[in-house]
Amino acid sequence: MLLARQGASTLALARSKPLLPALDGVRWLLCADGEPSASQLVGIDAVVHLAGRAHTRVAFANGRDLFDGANHRLAVRMALAAQRAGVGRFVFVSTLGVHGNWSDSAVREDSPIRAETPYARSKWAAEQALLRSSEASGMDLCIVRPPMVYGPRCPGNFTRLLKLVRMACPLPFASVNAQRSFVYVENLASFLVHCAEHVRGRQTFVIGDGSDWELPQLIRTIGAALDVPVRLFPFPLPVLRLAAQAAGRQREIDSLTRSMTVDWAHVRNGTSWRPPIPAVDALQAALKSDVF
Numbered sequence: 001m002l003l004a005r006q007g008a009s010t011l012a013l014a015r016s017k018p019l020l021p022a023l024d025g026v027r028w029l030l031c032a033d034g035e036p037s038a039s040q041l042v043g044i045d046a047v048v049h050l051a052g053r054a055h056t057r058v059a060f061a062n063g064r065d066l067f068d069g070a071n072h073r074l075a076v077r078m079a080l081a082a083q084r085a086g087v088g089r090f091v092f093v094s095t096l097g098v099h100g101n102w103s104d105s106a107v108r109e110d111s112p113i114r115a116e117t118p119y120a121r122s123k124w125a126a127e128q129a130l131l132r133s134s135e136a137s138g139m140d141l142c143i144v145r146p147p148m149v150y151g152p153r154c155p156g157n158f159t160r161l162l163k164l165v166r167m168a169c170p171l172p173f174a175s176v177n178a179q180r181s182f183v184y185v186e187n188l189a190s191f192l193v194h195c196a197e198h199v200r201g202r203q204t205f206v207i208g209d210g211s212d213w214e215l216p217q218l219i220r221t222i223g224a225a226l227d228v229p230v231r232l233f234p235f236p237l238p239v240l241r242l243a244a245q246a247a248g249r250q251r252e253i254d255s256l257t258r259s260m261t262v263d264w265a266h267v268r269n270g271t272s273w274r275p276p277i278p279a280v281d282a283l284q285a286a287l288k289s290d291v292f
Helices: 066-085 118-139 155-166 185-198 215-226 237-246 251-255 265-270 278-290
Strands: 010-016 025-029 046-049 089-093 140-145 148-150 180-182 203-204 209-215
Touching: 046 066, 046 185, 066 089, 066 118, 089 118, 089 185, 118 140, 118 203, 140 185, 148 155, 148 185, 155 215, 155 251, 155 278, 180 185, 180 278, 185 278, 203 265, 209 215, 215 278, 237 251
Parallel strands: 010 025, 046 089, 089 140, 140 203, 148 180
Antiparallel strands: 180 209
């Protein structure tokens, strides 16, 4: 863990025991419901809240909104416990998805909100509730909206794309020229640590690290790194999207073939943070990993 490597004393919360090696300076607190008591947070300077529900289509069970419970209400209860414990700062990991799944212009913090999925709506609800709570309590709040995260053990479309390329099958993406923004998991972790240590007041950040690629470019880079032949062929995008819609996979295709870039000027101009790992090195590090 990044904080442990920096010598910070860290309390890590989890629902079950993680499959991670023991680290000096890291103490694990297991909470089956994901909710520590205020007394367990006394003495903590900052909370970074990463817990949530994602990468599943199951939204309801037994009449309960599972996304709202995990991404909105749990975050609010966690912030309340932090306030009662006297924690000074709360960092909440939201999602770029509150701005929709694609955008013709680069997304900034003040871009229109288009939370279209249960996941994005629950994150947006959490942002609003946390802002109200922070204003009432005075606790610093930092909201971070990352694009698609890539790297070892990161689920999502990036990992699915790796699997497709490994199969060396022909892919109908040669005509795609839309650019998408990603962020490397270690760069995101570095920024969250920066927020926990330095950001004051109530701020929202759209985060990036220069990992901006067109799909054919990304596929060819992946193929070269994996020593797999890449077979791209042109295909009419409207037809591809129509087929994806019929198969119930329109969002997945949109997230590969439509633009969604970030304008993270607020991070560059408003903080001293810079990505510790350049995008070209981050991609190569991710592709060399054997844990996808």
